[in-house]
Every structure is written in C-alpha cells, then in structure tokens.
Amino acid sequence: xxxxxQFGKKETKLVNIKDASEWGSQYLSRRVxxxxxxxxxxxxxxxxxxxxGNPLINIEELxxxxxxxxxxxxxxxxxxxxxxxxxxxxxYKESERTKHVHRLHPYKGKFIPQxxxxxxxxxxxxxxxxxxxxxxxxxLDPFCxxxxxxxxxxxxxxxxxxxxxxxFNVIISNVKTEKHKLPLLTEEIRKxxxxxxxxxxxxxxxxxxxxxxxxxxxxxxxxxPEYKRxxxxxxxxxxxxxxxxxxxFLEIYNxxxxxxxxxxxxxxxxxxxxxxxxxxxxxxxxxxxxxxxxVKNIQVKKLLAIILSRTVRSCRATTHADLxxxxxxxxxxxxxxxxxxxxxxxxxxxxxxxxYTIDTLNRLKEFDKLRTETxxxxxxxxxxxxxxxxxxxxxxxxxxEILSKQKIRGIFSSPPYVGLIDYHEQHAYAYEIFGFKxxxxxxxxxxxxxxxxxxxxxxxxxxxEVLKNCKKxxxxxxxxxxxxxxxxxxxxxxxxxxxxxxxNKFKRPxxxxxxxxxxxxxxSIFHFKEK
Numbered sequence: 001x002x003x004x005x006q007f008g009k010k011e012t013k014l015v016n017i018k019d020a021s022e023w024g025s026q027y028l029s030r031r032v033x034x035x036x037x038x039x040x041x042x043x044x045x046x047x048x049x050x051x052x053g054n055p056l057i058n059i060e061e062l063x064x065x066x067x068x069x070x071x072x073x074x075x076x077x078x079x080x081x082x083x084x085x086x087x088x089x090x091x092y093k094e095s096e097r098t099k100h101v102h103r104l105h106p107y108k109g110k111f112i113p114q115x116x117x118x119x120x121x122x123x124x125x126x127x128x129x130x131x132x133x134x135x136x137x138x139x140l141d142p143f144c145x146x147x148x149x150x151x152x153x154x155x156x157x158x159x160x161x162x163x164x165x166x167x168f169n170v171i172i173s174n175v176k177t178e179k180h181k182l183p184l185l186t187e188e189i190r191k192x193x194x195x196x197x198x199x200x201x202x203x204x205x206x207x208x209x210x211x212x213x214x215x216x217x218x219x220x221x222x223x224x225p226e227y228k229r230x231x232x233x234x235x236x237x238x239x240x241x242x243x244x245x246x247x248x249f250l251e252i253y254n255x256x257x258x259x260x261x262x263x264x265x266x267x268x269x270x271x272x273x274x275x276x277x278x279x280x281x282x283x284x285x286x287x288x289x290x291x292x293x294x295v296k297n298i299q300v301k302k303l304l305a306i307i308l309s310r311t312v313r314s315c316r317a318t319t320h321a322d323l324x325x326x327x328x329x330x331x332x333x334x335x336x337x338x339x340x341x342x343x344x345x346x347x348x349x350x351x352x353x354x355x356y357t358i359d360t361l362n363r364l365k366e367f368d369k370l371r372t373e374t375x376x377x378x379x380x381x382x383x384x385x386x387x388x389x390x391x392x393x394x395x396x397x398x399x400x401e402i403l404s405k406q407k408i409r410g411i412f413s414s415p416p417y418v419g420l421i422d423y424h425e426q427h428a429y430a431y432e433i434f435g436f437k438x439x440x441x442x443x444x445x446x447x448x449x450x451x452x453x454x455x456x457x458x459x460x461x462x463x464x465e466v467l468k469n470c471k472k473x474x475x476x477x478x479x480x481x482x483x484x485x486x487x488x489x490x491x492x493x494x495x496x497x498x499x500x501x502x503x504n505k506f507k508r509p510x511x512x513x514x515x516x517x518x519x520x521x522x523x524s525i526f527h528f529k530e531k
Contacts, residue, residue, distance in 0.1 A: 013058060016057075040065065071088075097114065100364075100367040102148060106310065116149050119132060121133075122134050122156075133409055137159070139411070140160070140163075141162045141163070141413040147376075147378060149413065150378060154372055156372075157372045159375045160376045163378070168430050170378045172306060189304070192288065202260050210333075213256065214343075217245075222341035242335040245335065263280070265278070266282055273432050277315065281346055284349045284350070292308060303360070309429070317345045375396060409478065410478045411470065411482070415484060420445070425447075444466070445462070456488055463498075471498070476530075478529070479528075495531075499530070501529060506527075507524055
C-alpha cells in the first residue's frame with residue numbers, strides 16, 4: 001500500500017480510507033473526512049477495492065473524481081467572472097453550515113450562518129475591506145424566518161430584533177435564541193413517551209417485519225454499491241429493472257399488511273394532516289400532542305412543540321426524493337431513486353422523535369458554549385406597520401431601554417423571493433396541529449400571487465414600505481444588507497421608493513442546495529444606505 005509521501009505519483013495504487021481522507025485534504029486544501037470518502041464509496045462515485053472490512057481506494061481514481069469538480073471554474077463559466085467566489089463558502093462542510101441551533105427545524109429559503117457572519121463580524125479579511133457592525137450593536141431582520149440572523153448576532157456579541165408575520169416562524173426563532181432549562185427539558189422529554197400507547201397497536205411489529213423483508217430483498221436485487229455503479233455505467237436499465245422489482249416486492253408488502261391487519265389510510269382527506277400521514281402515524285401524532293398539553297412550563301412546551309413539528313415533517317407519507325416538494329401521498333413500498341433500492345413510507349414517529357429530542361438537547365448545549373449575554377427577540381407582526389419600540393417594550397422592557405438609547409445599527413435580512421415559496425404552507429402541518437392562525441394574505445411575494453407584473457409591483461411596494469417603516473428606528477449612518485435573487489431587477493426601484501440608494505452589490509454563487517434542481521444559481525446581497 002502506498003505511503004503519504006508517494007501520494008499523487010502513478011506508482012501509488014490503493015490506500016485505506018483514512019489515508020485517502022488525508023490525501024484528499026492535502027489535495028483540495030480543505031478538510032476531507034473519512035465520512036466523505038465513505039460516502040463516495042457508498043454511492044458508487046469511486047470504486048471500492050479490498051473487502052467490506054478493509055475497503056481500499058485508488059488514489060488516481062479519487063484524483064480524477066475531484067478534478068472533474070473544479071467548481072469555481074465551472075460556476076464562473078455559467079454565471080460570469082464577476083461572482084464573489086469567497087461568498088460561496090464552499091470550504092464549509094454540511095455540519096458547519098447547519099451548526100448548533102440552526103438545524104432545530106427545517107425551513108425553506110434560509111441563508112447559511114457563514115453569510116451572516118461575514119457581514120456582521122467586525123474582523124476584516126483579505127476580501128472584506130469595510131466593517132459595518134460591532135459588538136453591542138442592534139441588528140434588525142424584518143423578514144426573520146427561522147432566526148439565522150438573530151442566532152449569529154448572539155454568537156458575535158450583538159443584540160438583534162426579528163420580525164415575522166408567521167406565528168410559527170416567531171416561535172422557531174425565539175426557541176433558538178432563548179436560554180433553556182435543559183434539566184427540566186430532559187425530564188419532560190423522558191415523560192413524553194409512546195411506549196404505553198403502542199402496546200395496543202400493531203404498527204411497530206409490522207414495521208420491524210417489513211424492514212427485515214426489505215433488507216433481504218434489497219441485498220439480493222440492489223446490492224450496494226455494485227447496483228449503483230452498474231446503473232451509472234449503463235449496464236442496468238434503471239427504469240425497467242426498478243419497476244419490475246418494485247412490483248415484485250409489492251406482493252410481499254401487501255401480504256404483510258394483511259397478516260398484521262394494519263390500517264394504512266386514514267379514510268378522510270379534509271386537511272393536510274389527513275392527506276399526508278398514514279393512519280398509524282396520525283394516531284401517534286395526536287397522542288403525543290395531547291400529552292404535550294400537560295407540560296406546565298411555557299418555554300419548555302414551545303421547545304417540545306418545535307421538536308414535535310420537526311418529527312412530524314419527517315414522517316409525511318412521501319418518497320425520500322420528494323420530501324422537500326410534496327407530490328402525491330405514498331402508501332406502499334416504492335423504488336427510491338435517491339437511495340437506489342426499495343424503500344417504505346413511515347409507519348411510526350418513534351424513531352424520529354427519539355432522534356430529534358437527543359439532537360435538540362445536543363444542539364442547545366453546543367450553542368450554550370458560544371452564546372453571549374446579549375438580547376435577541378423575534379416579534380410577531382407586519383414589518384410594514386409594526387411599532388418596533390412598543391412591541392419590544394411589551395416583550396422585554398430592559399432590551400427596549402437599550403433600543404431607545406442607541407437605536408438600530410442596520411439590517412441583515414433575506415426578504416421573500418417574489419412568487420417562489422408559500423411560507424405558511426411549508427409548515428401547514430404545524431398550523432393544524434397547534435392551531436396557529438394563518439396570515440397568508442399578509443405575506444409579501446407569496447407563491448400564490450405568481451411572478452407577473454402585478455405581483456412584482458406589489459412586491460416592490462411591500463419591501464419598500466418595510467424599509468421606510470423600519471428606518472424610523474435606525475441610527476443616522478445605517479447599513480442595510482438584503483439577500484435576494486433579483487432576476488426581475490426590482491431592487492433599484494425598491495431603493496428609490498424607500499429613499500435609499502444601492503451603494504454596493506455582491507454576487508454570490510449558491511452551492512449545496514437541497515432541491516433536486518442543482519443548476520447554476522446566484523443571488524445578490526444589496527448594500528443600501530440613506531440617499
């Protein structure tokens with residue numbers, strides 16, 4: 001086996017995973033983990049030599065794979081040489097882009113924390129020539145979403161105020177930034193168990209039996225990574241082969257349903273919870289929600305509600321590939337193109353509930369090590385009309401006192417993109433479970449209004465009104481940074497209506513997207529100041 005000193009030479013052939021990760025880190029000038037190499041093996045991106053107990057990698061093959069992904073060159077060819085490549089944050093792995101509380105709950109359309117850090121952090125680097133914010137400043141996010149700006153402001157020693165029209169978004173943001181009583185939360189989690197409830201149900205035993213049959217079937221017909229490699233090489237017609245095997249296993253699935261007498265469908269289709277959850281899952285959701293009502297501590301109850309919502313989202317009756325954009329409910333086993341094997345819908349929330357309670361506790365502990373003694377609060381309201389001082393005073397008089405003395409330094413926010421996301425509908429399950437009032441009609445640029453001329457004019461007016469309302473609470477020499485995909489060139493008009501000017505624009509390539517559409521895409525960060 002080749003040594004590290006020989007890496008890159010033709011005579012070096014096979015190395016183990018650890019050595020391959022070290023070579024990859026050296027070759028790419030960024031950290032490549034053992035898990036990264038294992039992923040390439042698992043999904044057939046590179047060939048696995050040796051055996052399962054001692055897998056080996058051909059360094060030349062790994063080098064060829066990395067060379068085919070010169071992302072900066074490829075993206076500049078597609079998006080132009082003017083993109084600010086350093087704002088791609090390509091050097092950060094997924095766990096860093098979703099660090100600590102940022103992953104307490106999924107949210108479409110949020111920016112990564114590193115982007116916020118770049119503009120808020122007072123430390124300059126070779127690319128950043130100006131400093132816009134300092135410790136102790138107050139930052140505003142009038143389109144708060146899931147609270148990324150608030151969390152990063154805390155980590156950087158700044159106060160922050162968020163505003164959102166969605167009651168559920170406000171809860172997510174506040175749960176992330178609040179200081180929690182973790183021993184009390186741990187005790188309440190221990191009490192909230194499905195164990196006794198499931199004793200009278202059959203879905204757990206059924207799912208265990210189903211998983212056993214799936215393991216045997218997939219091992220025989222979809223061995224990993226051989227199957228995926230054959231598909232990539234064209235040795236297997238994936239569509240025909242997968243359809244044949246999907247139907248073959250469906251017979252086994254139907255027999256198990258009959259044997260265990262499992263009720264699959266709810267029998268009604270009146271709302272989101274009726275349509276997108278199998279009957280056993282819906283029963284567990286309803287049971288856990290009733291149990292949650294008995295929690296006396298309001299702060300703990302809200303945090304548990306976020307964990308339940310995250311759990312529910314992962315248990316929708318859909319394919320793995322369509323989790324982000326639901327198509328049709330799935331009530332049987334199916335061929336999963338994402339995993340290259342036969343997969344199943346969810347029949348119990350237990351596994352996800354347990355996983356997310358542990359994950360949440362760990363993320364809160366991690367953030368507690370970084371948090372600063374600063375104030376963050378997210379207010380429920382319409383940013384076009386809200387009285388920021390008055391609403392802050394209602395929630396936190398001490399923070400309101402600081403606000404009245406020093407005022408807001410500026411904004412870092414990502415306004416909704418015109419006609420792209422239905423911000424309430426993405427959490428429809430949560431609104432139904434918890435009974436939150438939906439305020440879809442107050443959204444700026446919602447999906448249902450489309451992207452036509454009338455919708456764009458409404459959007460321009462709405463964003464401008466937000467800026468005009470918010471700047472009443474600003475310091476004189478404020479800075480506003482708005483992250484937007486401005487393909488209709490709306491922001492110059494927005495600046496004009498808000499009596500501001502765009503003094504700079506950064507063009508950022510957007511990598512690591514979760515959507516199936518991975519085509520070249522850039523967004524702009526507009527720097528606004530008073531005209």
